[in-house]
Amino acid sequence: CAQPAELLAMQACGVGLWVLDFRTTRFEVSPRFREVLGFEAGVAETQRWDDLFALIHADDATRVAAELENHLDGMWPFDVECRMVTRHDGYRWIRVTGQAEWTEDQRVVRVCGTAEDVSARREAEETIRRSAAQLRESEERFRQMAENMTDMFWLEDTDRRNLIYVNAACGLIADVTVEDFLADPRGIWERAVHGEDRAQRRLHRDRRLV
Numbered sequence: 001c002a003q004p005a006e007l008l009a010m011q012a013c014g015v016g017l018w019v020l021d022f023r024t025t026r027f028e029v030s031p032r033f034r035e036v037l038g039f040e041a042g043v044a045e046t047q048r049w050d051d052l053f054a055l056i057h058a059d060d061a062t063r064v065a066a067e068l069e070n071h072l073d074g075m076w077p078f079d080v081e082c083r084m085v086t087r088h089d090g091y092r093w094i095r096v097t098g099q100a101e102w103t104e105d106q107r108v109v110r111v112c113g114t115a116e117d118v119s120a121r122r123e124a125e126e127t128i129r130r131s132a133a134q135l136r137e138s139e140e141r142f143r144q145m146a147e148n149m150t151d152m153f154w155l156e157d158t159d160r161r162n163l164i165y166v167n168a169a170c171g172l173i174a175d176v177t178v179e180d181f182l183a184d185p186r187g188i189w190e191r192a193v194h195g196e197d198r199a200q201r202r203l204h205r206d207r208r209l210v
Contacts, residue, residue: 016115018098020049022108027052029115036094036117038087057083057091064096072100072108081118093122 016033020026027049037055056064060082071078078098083091098113146153146167155165163185171178174188181188 017113018052018115019110019112020098021110023110025049033115036086036092036115037084038089055084057085059083068098068111071098072111074102074106078111078113081122092117093119 016036017030018033019028021028025048029052053061053065064080064082067080068078070076078100079095080097081093081095084094086092095116095118096113098111100111101109103109146165149167150169152170152173153167154163154170156162157164163182166178166181166185168178170181174181174191176188
């Protein structure tokens with residue numbers, strides 16, 4: 001378990017602490033831990049492990065129990081994020097970590113751990129995930145629209161003066177693959193545009209890039 005100085009630092013950072021003693025089955029939590037769950041700091045609302053575990057969302061409980069069991073078996077650290085019901089705010093995302101102490105014959109003595117409300121970070125991550133999904137959907141709708149057009153359609157990077165996208169119609173009308181069109185757009189245009197129209201096309205292009 002953490003040393004006194006580390007415990008003070010954790011408390012200062014808003015991290016709750018807990019200790020589960022396997023010899024006495026006693027479960028102790030810090031005042032900050034109670035605050036994380038919405039209880040008054042001085043009220044020992046949760047003094048049994050079963051009481052705490054009952055606060056975990058049903059969809060997360062099996063995973064948390066399995067992670068703790070694996071840790072007690074010495075497989076890997078106990079570090080999970082789960083939804084726990086609080087007194088006033090419904091379910092909140094709580095990160096729970098723990099470190100067991102074993103005897104020489106590998107019996108668990110106790111587990112010391114932390115509890116931290118990470119709801120704000122989880123909500124921010126979910127917002128980013130939804131925004132990314134919406135962007136992908138928008139890009140896919142745009143791609144389908146462009147690919148289904150019978151007219152030539154392209155996107156140009158005016159700073160670098162090169163094409164970054166051409167639709168299938170560009171390849172069909174110019175009688176080349178889309179990849180070839182992107183690789184040599186200037187040469188494709190020169191070959192595709194009638195000789196008598198090239199001068200006018202260059203004039204329009206130069207005016208656009210000024």
